[in-house]
Amino acid sequence: MRPSINTIQTKRIIEALERAGYQATPNRRLVADLVASTNGHFTAADLLERGRREQVKMGRATIFRALDLLTSLRVVERLDLPSGAHAYVVCEPDKHHHHLVCSGCGRSEDVADGELGALVDEIGRRHGYEIQSHRLELFGTCPVCTAASESRSATGDASAEQGGPA
Amino acid sequence: MRPSINTIQTKRIIEALERAGYQATPNRRLVADLVASTNGHFTAADLLERGRREQVKMGRATIFRALDLLTSLRVVERLDLPSGAHAYVVCEPDKHHHHLVCSGCGRSEDVADGELGALVDEIGRRHGYEIQSHRLELFGTCPVCTAASESRSATGDASAEQGGPA
DNA sequence: TTATATGCAAACGCTTTGCATCACG
DNA sequence: CGTGATGCAAAGCGTTTGCATATAA
Numbered sequence: 001m002r003p004s005i006n007t008i009q010t011k012r013i014i015e016a017l018e019r020a021g022y023q024a025t026p027n028r029r030l031v032a033d034l035v036a037s038t039n040g041h042f043t044a045a046d047l048l049e050r051g052r053r054e055q056v057k058m059g060r061a062t063i064f065r066a067l068d069l070l071t072s073l074r075v076v077e078r079l080d081l082p083s084g085a086h087a088y089v090v091c092e093p094d095k096h097h098h099h100l101v102c103s104g105c106g107r108s109e110d111v112a113d114g115e116l117g118a119l120v121d122e123i124g125r126r127h128g129y130e131i132q133s134h135r136l137e138l139f140g141t142c143p144v145c146t147a148a149s150e151s152r153s154a155t156g157d158a159s160a161e162q163g164g165p166a
Numbered sequence: 167m168r169p170s171i172n173t174i175q176t177k178r179i180i181e182a183l184e185r186a187g188y189q190a191t192p193n194r195r196l197v198a199d200l201v202a203s204t205n206g207h208f209t210a211a212d213l214l215e216r217g218r219r220e221q222v223k224m225g226r227a228t229i230f231r232a233l234d235l236l237t238s239l240r241v242v243e244r245l246d247l248p249s250g251a252h253a254y255v256v257c258e259p260d261k262h263h264h265h266l267v268c269s270g271c272g273r274s275e276d277v278a279d280g281e282l283g284a285l286v287d288e289i290g291r292r293h294g295y296e297i298q299s300h301r302l303e304l305f306g307t308c309p310v311c312t313a314a315s316e317s318r319s320a321t322g323d324a325s326a327e328q329g330g331p332a
Numbered sequence: 333t334t335a336t337a338t339g340c341a342a343a344c345g346c347t348t349t350g351c352a353t354c355a356c357g
Numbered sequence: 358c359g360t361g362a363t364g365c366a367a368a369g370c371g372t373t374t375g376c377a378t379a380t381a382a
Contacts, residue, residue, distance in 0.1 A: 025338085080250070130307045131304055133306075139299045188361090
């Protein structure tokens with residue numbers, strides 16, 4: 001997948017960098033772009049490989065440093081897959097939310113906190129804890145993958161559903 | 167903390183092992199005991215060190231293998247701390263639940279799924295996902311640590327007690 | 333010119349594995 | 358005896374760091 005420079009998403013990320021006083025270097029722009037052109041979760045290794053494939057040879061360290069940066073700016077968020085592996089997803093910086101991850105293709109969607117906040121408060125009260133943070137992670141199959149697996153089982157086909165993460 | 171052999175918890179774990187057809191070897195008994203005498207989360211390294219301190223010198227591998235075993239028996243569960251580190255907690259094998267973890271002392275408590283299930287269903291429906299699993303992790307300060315930090319701030323003492331989650 | 337950012341490779345920490353040995357059934 | 362469990366050390370992975378270099382402000 002060729003990164004499409006200058007999406008709104010990419011710009012948002014770059015602006016976030018500059019607003020925070022960091023340089024929007026070519027490498028960081030590329031990372032921003034790779035990240036923005038992903039609709040699922042991705043790992044540092046994914047970015048590294050995609051980056052190399054595209055054009056530039058970025059060092060591992062640069063990726064990790066960029067990812068740390070973006071994480072601290074809350075442009076991306078780190079999440080833990082059921083396997084225990086670490087992945088990242090892009091997300092809206094400000095509003096508190098959670099992630100719904102498709103275990104088929106890796107696509108991820110932001111989920112508003114909604115009523116969960118109240119439930120969390122209630123749990124804290126019940127246990128006498130002062131809750132500082134909470135994290136809800138949902139894993140399931142997205143509509144596309146569900147459809148794919150249904151038609152697959154109908155036809156006996158057993159090929160993969162879609163692009164996989166990123 | 168000296169492991170107190172033969173707690174109910176320890177027995178439960180050992181029975182779970184035997185019921186599943188695994189040998190309750192001395193090493194595994196020790197692990198069971200260490201695990202049972204922990205009321206918070208712990209890492210593999212913790213167990214290794216406590217084990218060594220107590221008596222036996224267990225190889226790293228043995229700890230990891232035992233932990234894998236207990237995880238597969240759902241006697242312990244692996245969880246991801248906000249720092250990204252992996253830890254384990256003991257828990258009831260059968261009922262679906264979540265964890266409330268004290269970021270001060272590491273104590274952890276099981277939290278019933280309760281109304282969350284309905285909320286999760288609702289989210290899945292809204293996004294067209296078939297939810298397969300969900301995980302809620304709560305981080306906060308337990309009553310003991312809250313009290314401790316209050317008396318501390320009252321006396322102007324500023325000693326550390328925790329590393330603070332994300 | 334001074335602070336930042338980058339690359340590289342070595343260092344790290346955690347976890348797994350291969351293999352010979354040992355214990356249990 | 359044969360299978361399962363263990364220890365050890367080496368290998369593997371993902372991530373971080375030190376340091377010299379290159380680049381931006």
